[in-house]
Amino acid sequence: MGYSLPKLTKILVAGDISTGRFFLDNFKDSGFEIHFVESSMGAMQQLEDGIFQIVVADDRLSDMSGIQFLERCKTFAPDILRVLIVREGDMKVLIEAINRGGIFKILMDPLDTKEAMNALSDASLHYWTEKEHERLSNLIREQNTELVVRTINQDKEIHERTASLLNGLVAALDLRDSDTQWHSRRVSLYSRRIAKALGIKGDELSQIERGALLHDIGKIGIRDSILLKPGRLTKEEWEEMKRHPEMGYRILEGSDFLEHERIIVLHHQERYDGKGYPQGLKGKEIDIGARIFAIADTFDAMTSDRPYRKSLPFKIAREEIIRCSGTQFDPRIVEAFLSVPAHEWREIRERLEGRDLHQESQSAIKPPPITQTLITPQDNTKPRE
Ligand SMILES: [Fe+2]
Incomplete structure (x- = not known):
């Protein structure tokens, strides 16, 4: 995009007759459009009525000094x-003109045609270059603003659509796999609380929360005859069930902003001692979100009612987690879990159940009743035969 300097520059000359004649005669074919007025009042009127790029003032104006007049011009045409x-x-005027500033050029009287032409050409070029610069700057600013707003809106829309889609998937999974009734939602909040206790902040907290919420999303790809089988799974069936972390990873692959979440999903059945699946990762090879999730998952499974047993007391769940520190769980994360007061876990559960009861009354998607025995987190670590 290059400069597009206009052909016509309008110049207003204010001065006595001889000054007027000098400009009108010498600049007739110059490409400038010269307008001449004798008084400052007449000049102000012209400035009010039309657009000029340059004003030339004789210091010998009848009603005020040239410097005063040029200062007033700013009001009409900044x-x-x-x-x-x-x-x-006239050194006095010269010094005043320099000191008061704001004057682009000073011409000496008697006027010299070449000097005047150079001064007006410089002024014209300067004016239009500044205008072009201003135009381009505004254009870039406007386009940038528009682009930023558009990008923010698009990102927001994609995030909202994806979040709503994923919530729908989790709800759909809850409907299929009745054993998980609200388990995913509790585990996501428990994981967030443990992550906070570990000093994790900002976006990572939300990623861990979302990753935990979506942990079993891959079970959507598991056939009903396996997912809902009341009895023990055969070895083959169990092998298929063990594919759910990878299936979940693949489901989330299309969403760039769920990069960390899909790693949590992929690693959520791994164990700290390397005895988990699908990759048998060990220690810090397992994503921190998944290591946190493992504790939240077991804790929730033990403290929730199951078709085959009532929920276990907090103390028992706590002891079990301590017992599995260093084998199933990362000891550092067990410490973080233990640092959270018992009443906070209860509050999270109650708050969630309260909210869900409210949602349940408004939503078509209702949590299914617990009717079948399925897999508990601990069951998941070995085949049921
Ligand atoms: Fe799982």
Whole structure:
């Protein structure tokens, strides 16, 4: 995009008759459009009525000094370039003009055609270059603003659509796999609380929360005859069930902003001692979100009612987690879990159940009743035969 300087520059000349004649005669074919007025009042009127790029003022105006007049011009045309004609040797005016600033050029009287032409050409080029610069800057600013707003809106929309889709998937999974009734939602909040206790902040907290919420999303790809089988799974069936972390990873692969979440999903059945699946990762090879999730998952499974047993007391669940520290769980994360007061876990559960009861009354998607025996987190670590 290059400069597009216009052909016509309008110049207003204010001064006596001889000054007027000088410009009108010498600049007739210059490409400038010269307008001449004798008084400052007439000049102000012209500035009010039309757009000029340059104003040239003789210091010998009848009603005020040229410097005063040029200062007033700013009110009518702030961008106009000002040229002052000073009588040769009039040092007082010269000094005042320099000191008061804002004057683009000073021409000496008697006027010299070449000098005047150079001054007006410079002023014209300067004016239009500034205008072009201003135009381009505004254009870039506007486009940038528009682009930023559009990007933010698009990102927001994609995130909202994906979040709503995933919530729908989790709800759909809850409907299929009745054993998980609200388990995913509790585990996601428990994981967030443990992550906070570990000092994790900001986006990572939300990623861990979402990753935990979506941990079993891959079970959507598991056939009903296996997922809902009341009895023990055969070895083959169990092998298929063990594919759910990878299936979940693949489901989330299309969403760039769920990069960390899908790693949590992929690693959520791994164990700290390397005896988990699908990759048998060990220690810190397992994503921290998945290591946190493992504790939240077991804790929730033990403290929730199951078709085959009532929920276990908090103390028992706590002891079991301590017992599995260093084998099933990362000891550092067990410490973080233990640092959270018992009443906080209860509050999270109650708050969630309260909210869900409210949602349940408004939503078509209701949690299914617990009717079948399925897999508990601990069951998941070995085949049921
Ligand atoms: Fe799982």
